[in-house]
Amino acid sequence: GEKMRSTWLNAYEKALAGKRVIFEDENIIDGKSFYTEKSLNPIFDDKGEVVGVTCFAHDKSEEIRLRKQIQKDEQSLRATINNTRDHIWSVDNDLKIIFLNQSAKDFVFSITGQTLGAGDFVLPEGFSEAFIETRTAHYRRALEGVAFSIVDELYDNDEISYMETSFNPIKDLSGNVLGVNCFSRDITAQKKHLAQI
Numbered sequence: 287g288e289k290m291r292s293t294w295l296n297a298y299e300k301a302l303a304g305k306r307v308i309f310e311d312e313n314i315i316d317g318k319s320f321y322t323e324k325s326l327n328p329i330f331d332d333k334g335e336v337v338g339v340t341c342f343a344h345d346k347s348e349e350i351r352l353r354k355q356i357q358k359d360e361q362s363l364r365a366t367i368n369n370t371r372d373h374i375w376s377v378d379n380d381l382k383i384i385f386l387n388q389s390a391k392d393f394v395f396s397i398t399g400q401t402l403g404a405g406d407f408v409l410p411e412g413f414s415e416a417f418i419e420t421r422t423a424h425y426r427r428a429l430e431g432v433a434f435s436i437v438d439e440l441y442d443n444d445e446i447s448y449m450e451t452s453f454n455p456i457k458d459l460s461g462n463v464l465g466v467n468c469f470s471r472d473i474t475a476q477k478k479h480l481a482q483i
Contacts, residue, residue: 301326301339310346321350373470376456377408381425384465428453428466437473447474 290311297307307326312319323346329338367374373390377383383406386394394402398412408425409418424436435452451470455463 297324297326298339301328302336304328304330304336310350319347319351321346371472373451374468375408376465376467377425378465379429379463381408381422382406383408390470424451424453425466428455429463431455431457431461431463447472448477449473 293309293311297309300307305328308323310321310323312321314320323344325342325344327340327342328336329340331337368388370387371389372387373393374385374387375383375390376385383402383404385404386402391402394400394410398410400410400412402408402410409421413421427434433452433454435450438449438451440447440449449470450473451468454467454469456465456467457463
């Protein structure tokens with residue numbers, strides 16, 4: 287249509303002025319999208335004058351479909367991670383937050399009154415000194431490359447609940463520890479069930 291015509295004219299003008307131009311276009315055939323990358327390259331003579339333009343078309347349909355699927359999968363995964371009641375977070379070597387899901391944010395806020403996000407120190411004021419000291423030791427152990435789990439007893443008035451937290455080192459391909467992935471879930475129901483048995 288008219289839009290495509292003006293895109294091509296604009297691209298030819300730039301290429302004839304000596305610039306390389308790359309653009310993508312989408313064609314819909316039988317309800318399915320096909321994507322093509324076009325590149326227009328000026329042809330120069332010995333004096334450096336533009337004497338023509340070469341055009342290359344490259345089918346990028348599969349690549350773009352895959353990219354869109356990955357984005358969709360990533361959004362779905364993020365939604366799942368943020369909608370779970372489990373706390374999921376990760377920290378770097380300086381104990382700064384890399385990622386924190388909504389459940390973990392809510393938990394930290396309920397105790398400290400602080401809203402944490404990426405780049406914040408994972409143990410803000412508001413946690414007890416004993417908790418900060420113990421948790422720091424857990425992070426340090428995981429940063430040494432050890433994967434392990436612990437169970438915390440939480441007291442709220444007369445109610446006791448149990449949280450199981452796992453600490454898993456994040457390693458690069460050479461085995462260097464870059465941070466820690468953490469996963470915490472409420473295991474009170476399982477504990478009570480076992481106690482009844």
